[in-house]
Amino acid sequence: MSIPSIMLENLKILVWNVRGLNSKARRIAIRALVATTNASIVCFQETKINLFYSGLILETLGADFDDFVYLPADDTRGGILLAWQSRTVAITDPIFTTNILTAKVHIAATTPWWLSVVYGPQEEADKVEFLHEIRELRPNCPGPWMICGDINLIYRDEDKNNNHLDRRMMGRFRRCINDLALKDSDTLGPMGKILRRSSSSTGCCAALIGRSLPGFQEVVAEVWASVGSADPYERLMLRLQATASKLTSWAAKLVGNVRHKLAICRELILRFDKASEDRTLTPHEIWLHKVLKLSHLGYASLERTIARQRARIANLRDGDANTTFFHQQCSYHRQKNRIHSFMVGDRVIDQPAEIAEAAFAHFDALIGSTADRDCTLNLEHLIDPAADLAELDEPFTDDEIWAAVKRLPARKAPGPDGFTAEFLQTCWPLVKHDILAVFQQLNELRGRGFHKLNQALLTLLPKRPDAETLGDYRPISLVHLIGKVAAKVLSLRMAPKLDRLVSKNQNAFIGGRSLHDNFVLVQQSMRQLHQLRAPRVMLKLDLAKAFDTISWAFLFDVLRRYGFGAKFLD
Numbered sequence: 001m002s003i004p005s006i007m008l009e010n011l012k013i014l015v016w017n018v019r020g021l022n023s024k025a026r027r028i029a030i031r032a033l034v035a036t037t038n039a040s041i042v043c044f045q046e047t048k049i050n051l052f053y054s055g056l057i058l059e060t061l062g063a064d065f066d067d068f069v070y071l072p073a074d075d076t077r078g079g080i081l082l083a084w085q086s087r088t089v090a091i092t093d094p095i096f097t098t099n100i101l102t103a104k105v106h107i108a109a110t111t112p113w114w115l116s117v118v119y120g121p122q123e124e125a126d127k128v129e130f131l132h133e134i135r136e137l138r139p140n141c142p143g144p145w146m147i148c149g150d151i152n153l154i155y156r157d158e159d160k161n162n163n164h165l166d167r168r169m170m171g172r173f174r175r176c177i178n179d180l181a182l183k184d185s186d187t188l189g190p191m192g193k194i195l196r197r198s199s200s201s202t203g204c205c206a207a208l209i210g211r212s213l214p215g216f217q218e219v220v221a222e223v224w225a226s227v228g229s230a231d232p233y234e235r236l237m238l239r240l241q242a243t244a245s246k247l248t249s250w251a252a253k254l255v256g257n258v259r260h261k262l263a264i265c266r267e268l269i270l271r272f273d274k275a276s277e278d279r280t281l282t283p284h285e286i287w288l289h290k291v292l293k294l295s296h297l298g299y300a301s302l303e304r305t306i307a308r309q310r311a312r313i314a315n316l317r318d319g320d321a322n323t324t325f326f327h328q329q330c331s332y333h334r335q336k337n338r339i340h341s342f343m344v345g346d347r348v349i350d351q352p353a354e355i356a357e358a359a360f361a362h363f364d365a366l367i368g369s370t371a372d373r374d375c376t377l378n379l380e381h382l383i384d385p386a387a388d389l390a391e392l393d394e395p396f397t398d399d400e401i402w403a404a405v406k407r408l409p410a411r412k413a414p415g416p417d418g419f420t421a422e423f424l425q426t427c428w429p430l431v432k433h434d435i436l437a438v439f440q441q442l443n444e445l446r447g448r449g450f451h452k453l454n455q456a457l458l459t460l461l462p463k464r465p466d467a468e469t470l471g472d473y474r475p476i477s478l479v480h481l482i483g484k485v486a487a488k489v490l491s492l493r494m495a496p497k498l499d500r501l502v503s504k505n506q507n508a509f510i511g512g513r514s515l516h517d518n519f520v521l522v523q524q525s526m527r528q529l530h531q532l533r534a535p536r537v538m539l540k541l542d543l544a545k546a547f548d549t550i551s552w553a554f555l556f557d558v559l560r561r562y563g564f565g566a567k568f569l570d
Contacts, residue, residue, distance in 0.1 A: 011088070
């Protein structure tokens with residue numbers, strides 16, 4: 001009994017022998033292809049996966065496919081995955097047999113029908129048992145029934161691309177089809193919306209992204225040596241600017257429009273797959289087919305990386321998103337980060353020039369000027385100077401700076417120079433001499449010209465959803481790469497000493513301490529007060545707007561009392 005055409009008129013099913021999902025590069029490419037099909041159900045065979053979980057499905061198919069069942073692989077052989085979009089279709093009552101995964105499909109306002117996903121055995125001796133398995137499954141699937149997948153059997157001569165035909169097995173398969181009254185999907189009209197693909201993701205990933213593009217190091221080396229200056233600050237600034245400009249034009253020529261190239265790769269791969277079903281590909285065609293697969297993997301990874309950088313979602317894991325989400329997030333962030341207006345006194349400001357002027361005046365008054373203090377604390381009675389802080393003023397070593405570069409966080413938004421930590425880590429042999437020269441100048445307190453590198457991009461983030469005044473925003477800055485390295489070098493020097501410098505009451509952000517100790521302290525204090533059975537009051541104090549009210553002069557007085565040297569403070 002076949003499925004009425006109306007049931008599949010608005011439903012797309014992707015049937016695909018993926019030849020393994022145990023490679024991350026392959027899963028990325030598969031997700032990009034699935035997104036182009038608009039399928040509501042996917043049927044994958046030969047997954048070679050023993051255990052599927054939500055994160056793996058999310059990485060392979062994206063967030064739209066929120067439900068699934070699977071038939072585990074036998075070690076690294078076989079395996080079937082059936083996944084679907086629950087907002088479009090419901091699938092229930094799964095039946096698991098040796099080579100077949102079957103379930104009932106429910107679509108609104110239609111009669112339920114059965115779907116069997118098949119991955120047939122390779123060995124001839126097992127194929128007879130496989131045909132019996134299909135026959136025995138039919139009584140468990142009353143009503144409309146569809147079988148799809150990689151059956152590994154043929155029943156027509158034209159389905160074989162060579163003359164090695166097992167006509168006895170073909171006859172058995174043909175009798176099975178006739179006895180069960182099955183029809184080929186190619187003859188069912190609207191059922192042609194069953195989408196079939198071969199293993200177009202086979203092969204390893206040619207990571208065509210950023211610094212892994214062929215010729216990247218050579219381009220950087222050439223442009224880096226093309227400009228220079230006697231001043232280390234100016235030399236580094238000019239070389240970074242020239243490199244950024246050159247890499248932008250070079251990548252545009254080499255990579256081009258990623259989406260267009262992905263579409264071209266998919267179309268050519270599909271044509272080769274179709275041709276391979278009718279004939280044997282020539283050696284040149286096989287070579288080109290393989291190159292196209294590798295290129296598709298690389299472009300899919302590159303497209304996702306570009307979208308991730310634009311979206312600026314640093315806390316989202318690789319497997320927890322898809323490219324569509326990243327593109328939506330880019331547009332959403334542009335709208336969300338735009339400040340349309342705010343209140344200054346009793347007046348509403350909505351002109352860009354006035355907004356910029358008011359914001360500068362507000363935050364310059366907070367952090368750009370020093371207010372006179374009419375009182376202070378006697379720090380000599382409160383702080384005992386540390387005895388081992390002199391080494392903080394020692395010159396920076398090459399190994400120390402390289403260690404800081406390696407510890408810089410990855411995938412962070414770049415500053416005004418346009419480079420991230422990955423650039424320094426990849427091109428360190430090419431750029432380290434200029435970086436070390438800048439640090440030598442800083443160590444000798446030769447700051448003339450440092451303003452060329454001491455730059456930042458400032459932006460305002462709302463503290464509350466209904467931000468109306470400038471006091472409801474807080475500024476953040478994207479600093480120059482040199483500033484990030486310098487801060488990391490100093491923090492690595494400071495880290496071993498923080499346990500002795502910072503009070504034991506401060507448990508956050510100190511190595512070897514836990515923030516949970518504060519909760520334990522509060523619980524024990526409450527228990528102790530309760531046992532005393534006397535009136536007590538416990539207050540929870542929070543320093544509101546600490547950034548807005550900090551006195552930088554007082555902060556430097558505290559650091560000097562602890563024993564920090566003049567070079568460290570400067």
